[in-house]
Amino acid sequence: MASSVSGICSSSPSLKPKATPAAVAKPSASGRRETVSFPSGARPAADRKLSLSLARSVAREISAELGGNDGVAKKEKRGLEKDSRSLWSRYVDWLYQHKELGLFIDVSRMGFTDEFVAEMEPRFQAAFKAMEELENGAIANPDEGRMVGHYWLRKAELAPTRFLKAQIESTLDAVCNFAADVVSGKIKPPPTSPVDRFTQILSVGIGGSALGPQFVAEALAPDNPPLKIRFIDNTDRAGIDHQIAQLGPELASTLVIVISKSGGTPETRNGLLEVQKAFREAGLEFAKQVLVNPIRNN
Numbered sequence: 001m002a003s004s005v006s007g008i009c010s011s012s013p014s015l016k017p018k019a020t021p022a023a024v025a026k027p028s029a030s031g032r033r034e035t036v037s038f039p040s041g042a043r044p045a046a047d048r049k050l051s052l053s054l055a056r057s058v059a060r061e062i063s064a065e066l067g068g069n070d071g072v073a074k075k076e077k078r079g080l081e082k083d084s085r086s087l088w089s090r091y092v093d094w095l096y097q098h099k100e101l102g103l104f105i106d107v108s109r110m111g112f113t114d115e116f117v118a119e120m121e122p123r124f125q126a127a128f129k130a131m132e133e134l135e136n137g138a139i140a141n142p143d144e145g146r147m148v149g150h151y152w153l154r155k156a157e158l159a160p161t162r163f164l165k166a167q168i169e170s171t172l173d174a175v176c177n178f179a180a181d182v183v184s185g186k187i188k189p190p191p192t193s194p195v196d197r198f199t200q201i202l203s204v205g206i207g208g209s210a211l212g213p214q215f216v217a218e219a220l221a222p223d224n225p226p227l228k229i230r231f232i233d234n235t236d237r238a239g240i241d242h243q244i245a246q247l248g249p250e251l252a253s254t255l256v257i258v259i260s261k262s263g264g265t266p267e268t269r270n271g272l273l274e275v276q277k278a279f280r281e282a283g284l285e286f287a288k289q290v291l292v293n294p295i296r297n298n
């Protein structure tokens with residue numbers, strides 16, 4: 001059985017396909033609002049900053065009405081708010097739109113009160129401040145003394161230093177050039193391969209070092225990518241054997257990419273050793289077909 005979800009092959013049991021009930025595979029559109037429109041004259045919530053001081057009193061009224069009831073009754077009553085004028089006002093006040101992203105968030109049916117909003121405001125402000133500090137390079141991982149650079153990786157000019165910006169840009173260039181050279185055949189498998197291009201990628205890495213490439217492969221790959229990708233993302237022996245067996249003779253034209261942020265993850269090393277053994281047994285030269293991500297300072 002192929003272990004694939006939308007074309008991704010993984011040695012992880014959690015990514016293996018399960019029989020999906022039709023109702024889950026094709027969710028009903030009912031109850032899912034696709035678009036939001038405003039009647040003429042209504043005040044659109046466009047461009048509103050995420051402010052916590054705009055709540056109207058509907059939620060407070062409901063909350064007061066509920067005083068003294070037990071939790072279950074509270075939940076049921078909150079769901080019972082049906083006054084269409086109140087709901088409309090609340091909707092108009094609270095609908096959030098992010099124009100650039102084409103994103104709407106409607107929280108108007110959630111049972112929060114003005115008091116709750118006031119109570120949460122300082123915490124939200126603290127969270128926004130903490131986010132800003134992170135984006136400016138505060139140490140987020142004290143154990144490793146590391147900043148988190150996800151924001152900068154997406155937009156290098158946000159990086160807090162010129163050195164980091166240059167590192168990000170040169171690394172991205174190197175990755176793109178390498179990928180282009182593999183796809184074009186400039187970087188080839190060794191002569192033991194019957195074909196002169198790599199046809200498969202075997203990604204070895206776990207946790208975040210597997211989820212990232214899985215996400216990219218799932219979200220960005222075309223329907224018929226020039227190379228197929230498989231993942232060894234845990235130490236399940238049967239899963240690893242399965243991935244290698246599925247490659248069959250294409251092992252000779254497989255590019256193995258070993259990914260680890262720390263460079264010291266035992267499961268990833270196990271995967272690497274297993275794949276190395278498979279290459280040896282097939283009479284192939286592993287070193288000619290493997291790329292281990294270079295880790296600075298490790």
Ligand SMILES: O=P(O)(O)OC[C@H]1O[C@H](O)[C@H](O)[C@@H](O)[C@@H]1O
Nearest residue numbers: 206207208209260261262263265
């Ligand atoms: O990328 P690495 O350093 O090899 O770490 C891979 C993974 O190792 C462990 O499973 C951690 O819990 C994960 O957070 C991490 O993503």
